[in-house]
Amino acid sequence: MRKVVLKMNVSLDGYISTPSGGLDWVFRSFDSGLEQYIVNLLWQADIHIMGRKTYDVMSEYWLTSTDSYAAPMNEIPKVVFSRTLMEANWKNSRIGQSDLEEELAFLKLQPGKMILAHGGAGFAQSLMKLGLVDEYQLMIHPVVLGEGIPLFKDMHQALPLKLLDTRVFDAGVVLHVYQPASSLKYRH
Known part of the structure; x- marks a missing residue:
């Protein structure tokens, strides 16, 4: 059975963006090692999944980009989950059927x-x-935002995780790879 891997950039204090959705802080600590790691991770998947908001931003950007992430982002099939998107026009993408x-x-x-x-x-x-x-592939960036949009929000039960791997990149990003320590489904 295939596994679902969630890849996220996270500030040291647990935010994935500024309150307004800004991500400029992420790129300050990217280095060639982290870039290569992410490109390799992208190619390790044969389906990328995302919500509508991420789809809207990514589809607009990757269609014309020539950077190292562009080939896997454009070539690998994508499934977007949305109740409002009527059609998916990005190459190799479709809307989830259920x-x-x-x-x-x-x-x-x-x-x-x-x-x-x-x-x-x-x-x-x-x-x-x-x-x-x-x-979970969490790339922890060496920045404290103080406020923003948290990754873990409204989790009404503990989410025990087992650490599988860590890696430190030259610019200070620390990769933490975790798997859920139990098979419980966490619901409201």
């Missing part, structure tokens, strides 16, 4: 490599609350 839990159960049973989830906060939190994340 609800998130049902569609991911179907995708996980298909042969292939991992399913890589790209956040936005709302989409990531939905995956976590439904217990659909099999592995």
